[in-house]
Amino acid sequence: MFELENARDVNFEDYETHAESHEYVSELSRVDSADAEQLLNVGVDTEAKGRAGTFIQKDQSVIHCKTCQDGIEMMGISQAAQEYGWLKDYMWKNVSPDTDKFTSRARENPHEGYFIRSLPGVKSAHPVQSCLYIAKDGFSQHVHNIVIAEEDSDLHIITGCATAPHLVSGMHIGVSEFYVKKGARLTFTMIHDWGENVNVRPRTVTRVEEGGMIISNYISLKPVGSLQMFPTTNLVGKDAIARFNSVLVAGKGSCLDVGSRVVLSAPGTRAEIISRGITSGGTIIARGDLIGKVPGVKAHLECKGLILNDGLMRAIPELSGHVPGVEMSHEAAVGKIDQREIEYLMARGLDEDEAVSTIVRGFLNVDIEGLPANLKEKLDKAVSETQKDMM
Secondary structure, eight states: OOOOHHHSOOOGGGGGGOOOOOOOOSSGGGSSSHHHHHHTTTOOOOTTTTTTTEEETTTTTTEEEESSSSSSSEEHHHHHHHGGGGGTTTTTSSOTSSSSHHHHHHHHHHOOOEEEEEEEEOOSSOEEEEEEEEEEEEBBEEEEEEEEOOOTTTHHHHHEEOOOOOEEEEEEEEEEEEEEEOOOOOOEEEEEOOEEEEEEEEEEEEEEOOTOOEEEEEESSOEEEEEEEEEEEOOOTTTTTTEEEEEEEETTEEEEEEEEEEOOOSOOOOEEEEEEEEBEEEEEEEEEEEEEEEEESEEEEEEEEEOOOOOOEEEEEEHHHHTTTTTEEEEEEEOOOHHHHHHHHHHTTHHHHHHHHHHHHHOOOOOTTOOOHHHHHHHHHHHHHHHHOOO
């Protein structure tokens, strides 16, 4: 599909597609302590403080699912398909199963996934949280997720993806289809901590109707074998809005091919893609694609990359205007830390290492819209730890 796939393709025969069933956990306090620590690292709070609901899948088993607010539904995708006959009108409509070999594999060997829905007019008082977790070594997890924000609703999801501490290798294929109805708002924050030898292939497509908004935040600070994702958002309704933010770190041995595409096909639609990436020995290919199909649309793409300790940082911004009257722009920059910035901070009492660390921390600390205060504090701490590791 992309260059990364050619450079680091995966062999499905290297992975198992079956894992033993895990016991359902009715109370989050009973989640295994080692698992709970990993969940916390990706923003999933096992005390569920400030959360409107929780979904946790371990390997191929849903081990916990509970909502705390009326008007917000959350369950495993197989249960949702049984309870709602109309769900067939949403499954595999945004994403075709023959898109590539990964979507085909998810269709042929399904391992659950989540269904999350906010009913018309419902505003989530707190975010709901979900986690897709791999515990079995060598397991290939294939999930199918459906999110529906009904008309005039406001839904915030924090989803964390992680692996058990003992896991050596694994694979994750995630097919996600998001539907943002008229006047609705969906904030989707995804935090990845997969592991150094895990290959990750999310496939996501979002449809936004008139006056709707999607805010997507993606954060990957820890080593991962390879990650390849290029979510597409179709703004099909008048005045629909899409905002994408990503913060990426690639250590030695990691390959990240991450981007976003937004298709603006209705009057008054707006889009913004902001990406920050640091390589300290790994590879980052940062993509952005804005497609303007009608007059009067506005969109901006910004990609900035920082290279520490070698590595490859490649920015690929694309703008496609199909008619007169589109307004689209992009800004891309790749380089090393400016020596003048280091000297400026050293002149104010910092040594060189402290100056570099301060610059790196500031570069990664992008103001991400919609983050709860407690999660922002955890991410700030994770950023500090990451920049220390890179130094």
